[in-house]
Amino acid sequence: MITKRLVLSFPPPLIDQPVTFELVRKYNLKINILRARITPREQGRLVVEVTGSKKDMDAGLKFLDEMKVEVKALALDVKFHDERCIECSACTSVCPSGALSVQRPEMRVSFNHEKCIACELCIPVCPFNVMEIVF
Helix, strand or coil, rough: CCEEEEEEEEEEHCCCCCHHHHHHHHHEEEEEEEEEEEEEEEEEEEEEEEECCCHHHHHHHHHHHHCCCEEEEEEEEEEHHHHHHCCHHHHHHHCCCCEEECCCCCCCCECCCCCCCCCCHHHCCCCCCCCCEEC
16 A cells, blocks of 8 residues: 555636545545645645555546646645744644644643644744744
């Protein structure tokens, strides 16, 4: 099994089509939607984690290409600079995935990279630039 984090961009005609459902049903891929933004009649963008066999992954990516869905590898990564953190926990209140949390009883902010969806909501709330987006 392999896992890929991808950004899928849907053209207007495909926004209301069950494209991800087809990836699950026809290609036996496990789809975890990390982030979604849909603008009716304009565009759709999904950040997804896709898991499956290499054969199924290749077939699913071919299907997306044939459907004219733009597929890009998630190029963003997030780095946590713990030496800068003063444990104010402002970032934990905006983190939708739970990647940033407060460890009790120590009251220390911790970062779980595996849960991070690179939404960037933590960036503007941290006055010490603890979080960094790496391209």
